[in-house]
Amino acid sequence: MKGVVMPLFEAERELAVQRLQHAYADGYLDSAEMEVRLEQALTARSPGNLATALAELPDERVELVSTGGQIRRSGGWRVPRSLRVVGEYGGAKLDLSSADIRYPALEIELRLAYGSAHLILPLRASVDYDRVRFTWGSASHRPPRNAGPSTLHVQVSGELGYGGLKIRHR
Missing domain, CATH: 1.10.8 (Helicase, Ruva Protein; domain 3)
Structure with a gap:
């Protein structure tokens, strides 16, 4: 053929x-x-x-860095396949619920020294945050009821020094 x-x-x-x-x-x-x-x-x-x-093209990885303020993304922002969020003093709020997501799976690495992270996921997204380490803080996730099969998987990893991780679905 x-x-x-x-x-x-x-x-x-x-x-x-x-x-x-x-x-x-x-x-x-x-x-x-x-x-x-x-x-x-x-x-x-x-x-x-x-x-x-x-082959041999650079990976699509974006790094968001802040030394003294909160990192925020919301609305129709384009989400890369791999996102690294780094902050010294301040947290991060990433709203993926109406973002332009072109991949079935995303990787989010959090490196926050003093600050918490808040992720808002689409209703039908699954999430794995077992690879997040905390010095002082914890994670909370409230999965949606009856959301149906997952259309997006988000893998969260990293380290939060003095802050927690809150994951919600829109």
């Missing part, structure tokens, strides 16, 4: 093209390399072919 493109999830292909475009705009790819990789992504016959088009 040479020449026939097997169906791939269009969302995966679209995300791959967007990631290539961002890498090109950020200077990680020159125009010739962009053209080759874009052709690979658009004609990919398997997830492996799609991965080849994205």
Whole structure:
């Protein structure tokens, strides 16, 4: 069946093209390399072919840092696949309930010395926060009732010195 493109999830292909475009705009790819990789992504016959088009691109990881204030994100903000939140004096409030989330799973690493973290998740999101360590503080999570199957999984890790972690669903 040479020449026939097997169906791939269009969302995966679209995300791959967007990631290539961002890498090109950020200077990680020159125009010739962009053209080759874009052709690979658009004609990919398997997830492996799609991965080849994205090979050696930098991971999408964003770091939010504050030395003396609260880190806040809410509304339609675009959530990266991996988010690292670092704060010395102040906490973090991340509202994912109406955010632009393009991945089925997210990683959030919290590094807060003096401050608490508050996460607001979409109704049908699952969360794992077993890899969060506390010096003084604790975690509280109130899962929703009858939310249905999970459409997003959030993995939370890190360390909170003097503060807690509160997780709620919208």
